Amino acid sequence: xxPQIYVMSAITLLLSLALWGGFIYLFSGRTLRYFWLLVLGxxxxxxxxxxxxxxxxxxxxxxxxxxxxxGLAGPEWFVGFKVLLTPLVEEILKISPLLIRxxxxxxxxxASALWVGLVLGVSFALGEAVFIAYAVAQNAQYASIPWYGxxxxxxxxxxxxxxxxVMTAVFVIGIKRGGWFIPxxxxxxxxxxxxxxxxxxxxxxxxxxxxxxxxxxxVTLCIFAVIFERLRRSVYDANEAENSHExxxxxx
Amino acid sequence: MEIQLADTVRSFKxxxxxxxxxxxxxxxxxxxxxxxxxxxxGIDSTNARITLLISVPVTVAFLILAFWFPTMRxxxxxxxxxxxxxxxxxxxxxxxxxxxxxRKNLTMTIWSSIRFPGIALFKIPYGNAGxxxxxxxxxxxxxxxIETEKEKYGLTPDNEEEFVAAVRAQMEV
Numbered sequence: 001x002x003p004q005i006y007v008m009s010a011i012t013l014l015l016s017l018a019l020w021g022g023f024i025y026l027f028s029g030r031t032l033r034y035f036w037l038l039v040l041g042x043x044x045x046x047x048x049x050x051x052x053x054x055x056x057x058x059x060x061x062x063x064x065x066x067x068x069x070x071g072l073a074g075p076e077w078f079v080g081f082k083v084l085l086t087p088l089v090e091e092i093l094k095i096s097p098l099l100i101r102x103x104x105x106x107x108x109x110x111a112s113a114l115w116v117g118l119v120l121g122v123s124f125a126l127g128e129a130v131f132i133a134y135a136v137a138q139n140a141q142y143a144s145i146p147w148y149g150x151x152x153x154x155x156x157x158x159x160x161x162x163x164x165x166v167m168t169a170v171f172v173i174g175i176k177r178g179g180w181f182i183p184x185x186x187x188x189x190x191x192x193x194x195x196x197x198x199x200x201x202x203x204x205x206x207x208x209x210x211x212x213x214x215x216x217x218x219v220t221l222c223i224f225a226v227i228f229e230r231l232r233r234s235v236y237d238a239n240e241a242e243n244s245h246e247x248x249x250x251x252x
Numbered sequence: 253m254e255i256q257l258a259d260t261v262r263s264f265k266x267x268x269x270x271x272x273x274x275x276x277x278x279x280x281x282x283x284x285x286x287x288x289x290x291x292x293x294g295i296d297s298t299n300a301r302i303t304l305l306i307s308v309p310v311t312v313a314f315l316i317l318a319f320w321f322p323t324m325r326x327x328x329x330x331x332x333x334x335x336x337x338x339x340x341x342x343x344x345x346x347x348x349x350x351x352x353x354x355r356k357n358l359t360m361t362i363w364s365s366i367r368f369p370g371i372a373l374f375k376i377p378y379g380n381a382g383x384x385x386x387x388x389x390x391x392x393x394x395x396x397x398i399e400t401e402k403e404k405y406g407l408t409p410d411n412e413e414e415f416v417a418a419v420r421a422q423m424e425v
């Protein structure tokens with residue numbers, strides 16, 4: 001029998017694609033031209049987790065004579081380093097598809113940078129959902145749970161698609177603006193990612209309960225929605241408002 | 253002898269749409285997400301109870317809104333246009349306060365109350381129109397926007413020209 005998490009993972013992928021695909025389609029002016037970018041980010045989470053982050057932790061751990069596999073039992077500075085490692089690595093990796101020429105050529109304006117960034121972030125998150133499902137499937141602790149017992153995974157992954165998208169959009173807009181905006185965009189994306197991960201770390205430290213984590217997640221989603229809307233308005237193409245034909249029946 | 257003039261009210265239907273399907277779909281998804289943890293973890297689980305506590309009212313609310321979908325209508329009386337949706341929406345627009353009537357395609361913002369393809373209810377912020385009180389069977393396209401000094405209202409009468417002509421005729425009386 002296949003691990004039950006894979007069933008929920010398939011549902012999650014379908015729902016995420018429908019929800020965020022529909023969202024991007026409607027908000028980007030009913031265009032499908034960004035959708036092929038969804039493929040590019042899929043393997044990046046596995047690459048980040050299996051190779052880059054793990055190797056970085058081993059190298060730093062060996063240099064400082066700390067066992068990298070100690071988790072939260074390690075020295076405080078090393079735990080802090082590992083918490084920071086995720087945003088530092090992932091935010092760079094998420095924009096790596098822009099090294100492919102056709103992908104970069106799509107970033108023609110700040111508005112297109114927003115949508116390219118959002119799609120790359122969603123793509124990364126979809127890959128991450130599969131990677132997490134794989135990791136859960138390796139853990140015997142979850143083997144007895146039926147697929148419908150993983151709704152927490154579904155909810156969290158649905159939200160994560162959006163948050164990853166917003167963080168990447170912040171960075172890609174920074175890149176498009178050029179100069180100092182490039183490191184500023186990166187730092188902003190890393191900071192948002194770090195802020196997003198704090199409740200999970202606090203939960204792992206057993207400082208807060210899972211209920212508190214869930215409430216914070218909803219608040220965080222609202223904050224990211226505000227950030228997205230501000231980004232969208234800042235790159236808003238004035239033509240969009242004028243494109244709609246208008247019939248005035250009466251004015252007084 | 254006191255003569256009381258009858259206040260005739262004309263009723264106009266909205267454009268047909270499948271907006272109610274979206275309300276039911278959402279109700280089903282939220283309901284399923286609410287029930288699943290209780291099935292998997294048992295009703296004794298705090299997580300399952302909290303999820304049920306949140307999802308059941310939302311599911312019921314969407315189902316009730318879908319049930320009221322056929323009641324959406326626009327009434328034109330001597331003094332006002334009244335937009336109705338079940339008992340939850342009664343927007344009264346005084347004819348003397350109307351400044352503009354126009355048809356427009358609205359642009360989205362991320363914020364919304366009830367806005368799905370084929371249905372838009374309550375106050376919704378739009379990119380090119382600001383906050384609009386909606387009682388319409390379309391979320392964005394071909395919205396009849398009625399503007400007063402204080403508010404904007406969005407509606408979608410089935411026979412738009414007849415509706416506008418009736419409103420204009422009533423305003424001129």
